[in-house]
Amino acid sequence: xxxxxxxxxxxxxxxxxxxxxxxxxxxxxxxxxxxxxxxxxxxxxxxxxxxxxxxxxxxxxxxxxxxxxxxxxxxxxxxxxxxxxxxxxxxxxxxxxxxxxxxxxxxxxxxxxxxxxxxxxxxxxxxxxxxxxxxxxxxxxxxxxxxxxxxxxxxxxxxxxxxxxxxxxxxxxxxxxxxxxxxxxxxxxxxxxxxxxxxxxxxxxxxxxxxxxxxxxxxxxxxxxxxxxxxxxxxxxxxxxxxxxxxxxxxxxxxxxxxxxxxxxxxxxxxxxxxxxxxxxxxxxxxxxxxxxxxxxxxxxxxxxxxxxxxxxxxxxxxxxxxxxxxxxxxxxxxxxxxxxxxxxxxxxxxxxxxxxxxxxxxxxxxxxxxxxxxxxxxxxxxxxxxxxxxxxxxxxxxxxxxxxxxxxxxxxxxxxxxxxxxxxxxxxxxxxxxxxxxxxxxxxxxxxxxxxxxxxxxxxxxxxxxxxxxxxxxxxxxxxxxxxxxxxxxxxxxxxxxxxxxxxxxxxxxxxxxxxxxxxxxxxxxxxxxxxxxxxxxxxxxxxxxxxxxxxxxxxxxxxxxxxxxxxxxxxxxxxxxxxxxxxxxxxxxxxxxxxxxxxxxxxxxxxxxxxxxxxxxxxxxxxxxxxxxxxxxxxxxxxxxxxxxxxxxxxxxxxxxxxxxxxxxxxxxxxxxxxxxxxxxxxxxxxxxxxxxxxxxxxxxxxxxxxxxxxxxxxxxxxx
Amino acid sequence: xxxxxxxxxxxxxxxxxxxxxxxxxxxxxxxxxxxxxxxxxxxxxxxxxxxxxxxxxxxxxxxxxxxxxxxxxxxxxxxxxxxxxxxxxxxxxxxxxxxxxxxxxxxxxxxxxxxxxxxxxxxxxxxxxxxxxxxxxxxxxxxxxxxxxxxxxxxxxxxxxxxxxxxxxxx
Amino acid sequence: xxxxxxxxxxxxxxxxxxxxxxxxxxxxxxxxxxxxxxxxxxxxxxxxxxxxxxxxxxxxxxxxxxxxxxxxxxxxxxxxxxxxxxxxxxxxxxxxxxxx
Numbered sequence: 001x002x003x004x005x006x007x008x009x010x011x012x013x014x015x016x017x018x019x020x021x022x023x024x025x026x027x028x029x030x031x032x033x034x035x036x037x038x039x040x041x042x043x044x045x046x047x048x049x050x051x052x053x054x055x056x057x058x059x060x061x062x063x064x065x066x067x068x069x070x071x072x073x074x075x076x077x078x079x080x081x082x083x084x085x086x087x088x089x090x091x092x093x094x095x096x097x098x099x100x101x102x103x104x105x106x107x108x109x110x111x112x113x114x115x116x117x118x119x120x121x122x123x124x125x126x127x128x129x130x131x132x133x134x135x136x137x138x139x140x141x142x143x144x145x146x147x148x149x150x151x152x153x154x155x156x157x158x159x160x161x162x163x164x165x166x167x168x169x170x171x172x173x174x175x176x177x178x179x180x181x182x183x184x185x186x187x188x189x190x191x192x193x194x195x196x197x198x199x200x201x202x203x204x205x206x207x208x209x210x211x212x213x214x215x216x217x218x219x220x221x222x223x224x225x226x227x228x229x230x231x232x233x234x235x236x237x238x239x240x241x242x243x244x245x246x247x248x249x250x251x252x253x254x255x256x257x258x259x260x261x262x263x264x265x266x267x268x269x270x271x272x273x274x275x276x277x278x279x280x281x282x283x284x285x286x287x288x289x290x291x292x293x294x295x296x297x298x299x300x301x302x303x304x305x306x307x308x309x310x311x312x313x314x315x316x317x318x319x320x321x322x323x324x325x326x327x328x329x330x331x332x333x334x335x336x337x338x339x340x341x342x343x344x345x346x347x348x349x350x351x352x353x354x355x356x357x358x359x360x361x362x363x364x365x366x367x368x369x370x371x372x373x374x375x376x377x378x379x380x381x382x383x384x385x386x387x388x389x390x391x392x393x394x395x396x397x398x399x400x401x402x403x404x405x406x407x408x409x410x411x412x413x414x415x416x417x418x419x420x421x422x423x424x425x426x427x428x429x430x431x432x433x434x435x436x437x438x439x440x441x442x443x444x445x446x447x448x449x450x451x452x453x454x455x456x457x458x459x460x461x462x463x464x465x466x467x468x469x470x471x472x473x474x475x476x477x478x479x480x481x482x483x484x485x486x487x488x489x490x491x492x493x494x495x496x497x498x499x500x501x502x503x504x505x506x507x508x509x510x511x512x513x514x515x516x517x518x519x520x521x522x523x524x525x526x527x528x529x530x531x532x533x534x535x536x537x538x539x540x541x542x543x544x545x546x547x548x549x550x551x552x553x554x555x556x557x558x559x560x561x562x563x564x565x566x567x568x569x570x571x572x573x574x575x576x577x578x579x580x581x582x583x584x585x586x587x588x589x590x591x592x593x594x595x596x597x598x599x600x601x602x603x604x605x606x607x608x609x610x611x612x613x614x615x616x617x618x619x620x621x622x623x624x625x626x627x628x629x630x631x632x633x634x635x636x637x638x639x640x641x642x643x644x645x646x647x648x649x650x651x652x653x654x655x656x657x658x659x660x661x662x663x664x665x666x667x668x669x670x671x672x673x674x675x676x677x678x679x680x681x682x683x684x685x686x687x688x689x690x691x692x693x694x695x696x697x698x699x700x701x702x703x704x705x706x707x708x709x710x711x712x713x714x715x716x717x718x719x720x721x722x
Numbered sequence: 723x724x725x726x727x728x729x730x731x732x733x734x735x736x737x738x739x740x741x742x743x744x745x746x747x748x749x750x751x752x753x754x755x756x757x758x759x760x761x762x763x764x765x766x767x768x769x770x771x772x773x774x775x776x777x778x779x780x781x782x783x784x785x786x787x788x789x790x791x792x793x794x795x796x797x798x799x800x801x802x803x804x805x806x807x808x809x810x811x812x813x814x815x816x817x818x819x820x821x822x823x824x825x826x827x828x829x830x831x832x833x834x835x836x837x838x839x840x841x842x843x844x845x846x847x848x849x850x851x852x853x854x855x856x857x858x859x860x861x862x863x864x865x866x867x868x869x870x871x872x873x874x875x876x877x878x879x880x881x882x883x884x885x886x887x888x889x890x891x892x893x
Numbered sequence: 894x895x896x897x898x899x900x901x902x903x904x905x906x907x908x909x910x911x912x913x914x915x916x917x918x919x920x921x922x923x924x925x926x927x928x929x930x931x932x933x934x935x936x937x938x939x940x941x942x943x944x945x946x947x948x949x950x951x952x953x954x955x956x957x958x959x960x961x962x963x964x965x966x967x968x969x970x971x972x973x974x975x976x977x978x979x980x981x982x983x984x985x986x987x988x989x990x991x992x993x
Contacts, residue, residue, distance in 0.1 A: 699923070699985045704823045704915040711831040718838055729894055736894065740902050747906050747929055751913030756922065763925050766906070770932045773899065774955075777939045782955045786935075789959050794928065794966050801921045801970040805977040814984070815919050824915035832908040839900045846896045852946040860949045860956075868953050875960050882964035889971035892978075 016062035024152035038138035104158035107543030120148040122515035129511035147173035190268035197262035201252015208245035229295035229550025243300030254286025271380030279373035314354030320347030325455035357436030364429035371417040374519035401468040410520035425527030454576035461580040532561035743769035899940035906933035
């Protein structure tokens with residue numbers, strides 16, 4: 001049934017490029033194997049998961065290698081433009097619409113494929129130790145493997161239907177994984193919140209896809225991009241509508257303002273899930289959608305048109321940067337700091353796409369994945385080994401740098417990358433976004449971006465200080481002293497381990513540290529694939545064919561890097577670091593001083609703190625204001641109607657009836673009344689008897705009614721038509 | 723008009739068979755003897771098969787004989803036997819007053835359908851020169867264009883077989 | 894031959910079948926009446942197939958109807974048998990548990 005529709009472009013491509021569809025297929029098959037046989041295997045199915053991810057990684061690496069060869073090949077072989085390698089089979093037909101399934105390989109897809117396969121592999125290795133002994137160990141690996149398969153399916157989608165397929169598989173798996181420990185109500189609520197919040201956005205994806213189908217008559221991504229880039233119709237409003245609808249989906253999936261509230265709650269899942277969710281999958285999906293269909297957004301929202309200083313994507317991205325960075329300051333949970341940091345960095349990616357810095361944004365996806373994954377895994381390592389399964393920085397951490405040197409080292413490197421310290425990976429990608437905002441005439445967002453960068457440095461300084469410096473507290477203190485008491489009070493531990501905890505005397509075991517070291521290393525070096533500061537534009541060269549260009553679309557080239565242009569941002573970062581260090585030391589340090597407890601004493605600061613702790617009251621806004629303002633007045637109105645109007649009518653009727661009854665009884669002849677009563681009783685009884693056979697339960701009568709009604713209906717039709 | 727166009731023989735044949743069918747059908751619904759009703763139904767089925775032959779549908783006619791007269795009627799007779807219906811006259815076969823509803827509904831339907839058919843087709847003739855329906859073409863169509871309904875039908879039959887066994891099993 | 898010969902024959906059989914379904918009390922006889930209805934439809938299908946000659950679609954449908962009818966009679970009679978076994982009667986007016 002699968003008719004092969006190999007495009008002409010495939011002939012020159014290599015084996016890996018043509019068979020990239022294996023990359024999601026292997027984990028998808030592995031999922032069924034784990035579900036089916038996992039429990040009977042010695043390692044509970046994790047070996048299948050890891051093997052499948054490794055296989056995907058090998059194929060993805062081969063694909064990347066052959067893509068690089070393809071881009072570097074002489075012009076004569078591949079033509080002037082580096083065409084994507086599209087391979088598809090007919091999946092099903094609806095009328096004239098052919099829906100295919102297959103793979104669409106270009107620079108963007110290759111980047112994400114490699115990234116997802118790589119990070120999934122490391123996270124799975126890490127998980128073998130982290131969730132060891134969990135009662136749903138096998139299910140965990142099954143879900144996480146399917147999760148990766150969903151992301152990979154989406155990344156290589158040649159058309160919107162496959163894209164939605166992968167997108168929804170991820171949505172489902174994120175629900176399963178966030179609610180992995182669903183016995184605790186908070187966890188299952190977080191899973192539900194994540195699922196429903198993202199679903200709100202998903203409606204946009206369906207609507208947007210349908211509108212695209214309406215405009216262009218195709219679901220193939222390459223065709224949509226080409227037609228959108230050369231858009232010359234008069235129904236441009238429709239294209240804008242599609243772009244906005246699709247962007248709503250991105251807002252939901254990528255945790256952009258105002259639908260970012262699910263992301264920090266999603267920390268309820270096991271830490272490896274958080275790290276996977278926040279680095280290369282799930283949240284990146286929204287950014288990926290914008291990058292994938294960039295011509296639709298670029299043309300639809302008029303990005304980079306002369307004189308445009310605002311557009312939807314940049315505005316949402318900018319707001320998200322600031323709002324999430326602000327929230328990261330007041331979190332006590334180390335994972336929540338990282339979660340808000342992710343939201344903020346996703347804001348950077350969106351901002352980059354909004355101001356026309358496509359390469360910068362995609363490159364930021366790439367670098368961010370490594371250092372954010374590393375940070376989350378560090379947090380997991382600390383909780384697993386160092387702080388008694390607690391993620392609370394204030395009560396259970398502190399002073400861990402000496403006891404966990406590997407974790408500390410990786411954390412520091414990754415933090416430096418996140419803050420954009422020069423020559424770490426985050427610097428190169430973030431700086432390009434910031435520069436582009438400045439040069440592409442989005443000045444306001446330039447300031448937003450550098451302030452955001454300073455805030456990033458500040459909140460990460462606070463988190464680092466609380467975790468690794470100062471005096472050991474709570475769980476970390478137990479750890480430092482090799483103390484082993486008080487496990488039973490932590491009911492969470494029971495969910496992690498069936499056996500009592502045994503505290504390691506040093507850093508975590510190799511399954512945890514090796515992925516950490518690899519990721520830490522990449523957090524440093526991955527930036528050198530595209531370092532404008534050093535004149536390296538390799539990544540840009542490899543992916544630029546995915547941007548799309550046409551008569552209606554012209555993406556400005558990335559600006560030339562100059563240290564002078566980067567200086568204000570760097571200065572602000574340094575300032576953020578210094579101020580934050582000083583404040584954190586003062587507030588949380590050992591020396592007593594006036595700053596401690598300031599938020600309790602100063603009303604204004606206290607109010608600000610409370611405002612942040614309550615997440616700008618956004619959750620409250622959704623639940624209390626929006627839900628109540630819609631649901632409560634309705635119910636109140638119904639209640640009022642019920643109490644006053646209906647009851648009034650009933651009472652009045654009752655009273656009236658009573659009075660008239662009395663009147664009748666008193667003044668009218670009883671015989672007359674009796675007669676009327678008997679008459680009406682007889683009438684009702686007669687009518688009931690007459691109608692009762694209709695509800696007789698007799699099959700024949702039902703048949704008679706059916707055919708009789710059909711006959712009458714036919715007669716009516718004949719009479720009407722003649 | 724040529725004599726072959728009028729098709730005297732076929733028309734006479736049609737008239738006789740149609741009369742038998744209608745009388746048989748009336749007997750099916752009016753007879754007070756269940757076995758007589760079943761035998762009348764056989765007459766109607768056989769008449770239908772003959773009509774199919776007049777309509778040049780040999781294969782369907784043969785199938786009609788095999789399936790209906792061969793299998794379905796045997797089933798009916800089994801049903802009559804197993805449910806211990808009286809083999810002779812039985813006055814308790816009809817609903818009381820059923821004819822009061824049945825006759826108007828049936829006549830109304832017949833009136834509407836006849837009116838529509840006569841008005842719609844008037845004296846449209848069947849082309850007597852058309853070739854017989856080829857059984858080869860029939861099988862080609864079943865296994866190409868209508869393959870999917872064929873599969874579905876196979877499942878329906880399978881389900882019916884299993885269902886009938888489950889329902890009728892004694893335990 | 895006129896097409897209406899066959900179509901009206903079909904209509905007559907159909908109406909007799911409908912009359913049977915309404916009037917008959919015995920479940921086996923009701924099933925027989927349904928067979929009459931199905932046969933009348935088959936006659937129509939084959940007549941139309943002949944009218945718009947050259948195709949065999951009508952034949953195919955008629956065959957499918959015969960097959961479905963066979964299945965229906967099989968299941969139907971099995972149900973009648975079951976009802977008879979449980980209640981010692983197959984008079985439909987006794988089976989009115991569905992009464993509203």
